Amino acid sequence: MYVDLGNALGTRPGLDRDTLDRLDERVADAHGTIAAGREAEEHGYAALNLPETTDADAIRSAVSRFENPAAVLTVGIGGSALGAATVANALDSEVDAYFLDNVDPEWVTRKLDALPLDRTVVNVVSRSGTTAETLSNFLVVRDAMESAGVDWTDRTFVTTGEEGNLRELANKHDLPALDVPDGVPGRFSALSTVGLACAAIQGHDLDALLQGGADAMDSLSGSLYDSPGYAYGAVSYALARRGAGVNAMMPYAESLETFAEWFAQLWAESLGKDGVGQTPARALGATDQHSQLQLYRAGPNDKLVTLVRPREYEDRAIPETDLDGLSYLGGKSLGELLDAEFEATEASLKAAAVPNVRIELERVDERNLGELLYAMEAATVLYGELDNVSTFTQPAVEWGKKAARGLLGGGDFEEADAVQDKETLVVE
Amino acid sequence: MYVDLGNALGTRPGLDRDTLDRLDERVADAHGTIAAGREAEEHGYAALNLPETTDADAIRSAVSRFENPAAVLTVGIGGSALGAATVANALDSEVDAYFLDNVDPEWVTRKLDALPLDRTVVNVVSRSGTTAETLSNFLVVRDAMESAGVDWTDRTFVTTGEEGNLRELANKHDLPALDVPDGVPGRFSALSTVGLACAAIQGHDLDALLQGGADAMDSLSGSLYDSPGYAYGAVSYALARRGAGVNAMMPYAESLETFAEWFAQLWAESLGKDGVGQTPARALGATDQHSQLQLYRAGPNDKLVTLVRPREYEDRAIPETDLDGLSYLGGKSLGELLDAEFEATEASLKAAAVPNVRIELERVDERNLGELLYAMEAATVLYGELDNVSTFTQPAVEWGKKAARGLLGGGDFEEADAVQDKETLVVE
Known part of the structure; x- marks a missing residue:
């Protein structure tokens, strides 16, 4: 470079x-x-070790059961989608890559209508297994596959943490499961399982990446x-x-x-x-x-x-x-x-x-x-x-997550009350 | 609203x-x-009269000769593409809309390969008829149509000023030609011929727009x-x-x-x-x-x-x-x-x-x-x-246009000399 x-x-x-x-x-x-920080594999700094610590063989092996897919659909948001999307949109492949990284209902429907579900591999990516957008989209995709007569357990794998919903789902249905690496924030995960599984299915050279x-x-x-x-x-x-x-x-x-x-x-x-x-x-x-x-x-x-x-x-x-x-x-x-x-x-x-x-x-x-x-x-x-900042955290997004969850009836949060109290000055 | x-x-x-x-x-x-300014139809202000001055019938009539197209390709850049693209990407249509608004050669080739050229309508949009990116892309598209055995004169129309290359081309080959309205800068032209021809081909309701x-x-x-x-x-x-x-x-x-x-x-x-x-x-x-x-x-x-x-x-x-x-x-x-x-x-x-x-x-x-x-x-x-600015001009982009033209051998420009004199400090 x-x-x-x-x-x-x-x-x-x-x-x-x-x-x-x-x-x-x-x-x-x-x-x-x-x-x-890298030496001690501290949170965040560990991301800079990924070229050595990422196991390309494990990624290839996890996706090897999916033969000749027409498309790969990554269900994830933010750092769980952008790394894979960057590689997918930079490099040509005969396997199309799609991303569900938003919950706009019309757009989700249009994407699903365009997908050959019986020839699509679905990768659900969420470290916690509770990301509202990702899990909602996964439920919608699974339902669409069932409606189309496709056995979703044959065509789905997960990329997630050691515990949580997606790990349990993988265990229950014998889905391939890739581990999100420890100490690597989502936005630094392009060169890990998170960014590379899609690339593997598209036939890109993980070793060269x-x-x-x-x-x-x-x-x-x-x-x-x-x-x-x-x-x-x-x-x-x-x-x-x-x-x-x-x-x-x-x-x-x-x-x-x-x-x-x-x-x-x-x-x-x-x-x-x-x-x-x-x-x-x-x-x-x-x-x-x-x-x-x-x-x-x-x-x-x-x-x-x-x-x-x-x-x-x-x-x-x-x-x-x-x-x-x-x-x-x-x-x-x-x-x-x-x-x-x-x-x-x-x-x-x-x-x-x-x-x-x-x-x-x-x-x-x-x-x-x-x-x-x-x-x-x-x-x-x-x-x-x-600049002496805390590079690997994102505390300011928590407020909104709590507020949204509260608005949807997912618990009592004072942030949701603040939403209700909005002041308006309308011109229409 | x-x-x-x-x-x-x-x-x-x-x-x-x-x-x-x-x-x-x-x-x-x-x-x-x-x-x-609107009353006097001054430059720029005239754009705010477009809902009254745009002739939707003329647009529909100009594109009426193109029957049952599968796709419409707009060749334009900046304000000659963005208005049409905004409408096309907001509203569903059975006619696909494509845009050549960049000169990245690999991307242009991929777009052209994806297009059913014999069922595509091409709209070349440039007020002056000399916009380097747009005219280069048009020459490439025309060549691709000829190579594919498609008569480009059957499938092309122009949106341009009263004079210039595209106007002459339209006259010579009897292409439909829409007038870019006077006094309307490109970025304010969404509700004119410039933004609406694509929408007409896609079957959208121009009157409602x-x-x-x-x-x-x-x-x-x-x-x-x-x-x-x-x-x-x-x-x-x-x-x-x-x-x-x-x-x-x-x-x-x-x-x-x-x-x-x-x-x-x-x-x-x-x-x-x-x-x-x-x-x-x-x-x-x-x-x-x-x-x-x-x-x-x-x-x-x-x-x-x-x-x-x-x-x-x-x-x-x-x-x-x-x-x-x-x-x-x-x-x-x-x-x-x-x-x-x-x-x-x-x-x-x-x-x-x-x-x-x-x-x-x-x-x-x-x-x-x-x-x-x-x-x-x-x-x-x-x-x-x-803010007391000159809203309807864009003087700062001229320097680069001259420099690029000079670099390509299109004349002597001191701006091109400045490009050659670049100082470097390289880390690789």
Whole structure:
């Protein structure tokens, strides 16, 4: 992986090289903390050991009973879906991947109607076995399979903790069951059973995904200049502290659109606490040049723009044309156009003093994707250390969970009472 | 449409009712400017007349020659695609809608391979007829049709300005041609030929879409308390001025996911200039409760969260279950769960003093969608007036266009030279 920080220097908000060198001393300390946490397999830090601790054979073995599926349906939400979705949407496969990561009833119905249920493998993912959205969707899916005359116990497996509903269900019905690894928060679980079971069914190379992660892991050292992941995390932190409160993650590849969503969860949920945190904005090049670029260039000086692209891809020629003023495109390719726009956008941001970072992968394949995911996790952990936040927790979401549960009659919660007391000022 | 500002008051950054009343005096002035601009059909303001000026019959007539298509492919980018995509993704149709709004070569190839080219209608949308991405994609599509033995002149129409490449092409090959309306920037063109041709082919009710827009148009008056669109624009502006630099647009309906993208363009490109503007963040309920909510609640006090939902939808029951701790879900529905989460999230933001606005539609249909789109456009125009920006221009994107063109050999531009001079600081 290739990270170029050149356009993060000399901007507003901006850094200079001396600042980065001073920051590098703190990176050394933070790396010591991270290394010690990994060594002790502490909560969260353990995620950075996944390239070594994930057992690809166990994953392949668990799903081996499902022969020639047409589709794999992951029922999960947040970190229980986004890692798998990132891999699925980045890489081609003859097995279609679907995700039920929302409880919109019309949408759930449409998804189920589109699925060949008798040729679909269902993966239910919830560490606790009590996640309301996931378990509700599972009940709906199971019911739909029964209605369609499909034996759900033949086509379902679970990815869950050592105890709980899904573990009991697996034991009772002899379903394959994968263990959610200890000490790994959902948003850091892409390179574990949670993210890789779907990939295994799709026929992707789990070893290469893990090898990519291992390569990024091996680069971690006491200096940001040695590790692309640390470099990205340190610069993002420094820019955020200087006013870049928004990080626009803008891949120039449709295959990486879900990666930007995955990143947004990782970044927001890990770093957004105690009144700090950098807000991720999901963007897509070149499309969002015609949507967000005006704001990024000319709006408030509060942006870091992260530009990501693969260096190699299957290109497609633009036919020659006699259309007026377009002869310069004929004989070029869509890839050349996209690359020119990438570099033009990068330079245009720099010309407007908007900090930006370039990240390049060799190509979008298993190894490079594994490296990218790991590097971004390392970036997040380093940023959290530098900003002194509790990277691996998400306490602020509990309030709403209790309120929703109370509203549905699942117990007495004062949070649910607060919902009832809402004040209104209506215009209609 | 129903807008509830109750949770925008008494928050950090926050407003009180007196502030809103004082702001309402400025809304009266701004409305005067807007009304005068509409009356004179000035650039930009003319967009707010579209419910009256769009000729639905002309659109239906132009596409009437295409009988029983399986799919409609819109080739356009930014405002030439997002309005049509918003309608297409909100409403069910038996005619599939596809969009080529990016030049990623692998993705373009995959889209074309998936399309039944002999049963697809192609709509090429570019006011100037020179948009590099759109015209390149059109050349690729035309070539693919020829290779597949499909007469592209039988299956193509254009939506363009009075002159230029596409107009000439239409004249030469007798293609149906729709006029891009004068004075309507692309991002405000959803309720014109630009947004509605695709909808016509999909069999949607254009009259109802325009009627919804007309209803929102009729609500515009000199007070924010009379118009849902103005209410939303005024409150967003006031909160942005008090520190809410980010506007998280979070529909609780998968069908409105593209609406959030459309809004993001409208908001960013119209208001992001002169160092001001509120950054749109695209989110989706309930999914992003497991991704962005931690940041929204506990991160920096710089967010407005806009929660959107339909009141009516096709619900789906959650089957009864004996799974441990989940009996409270049995007998409920996915819709009840989603609604409980909506209200819980709203209250949880308020409890953390994060301002939020609730927008409700009766249901997601043509009329309500037309009203929503118009109201958001009115909100944008009002916000622009209050913030004294040039709402209808996008000057900051020109630099990059010139640079890209220069890089591709389309002329001498100093911007292209700046690209070559990039400084690097590489970590790999």
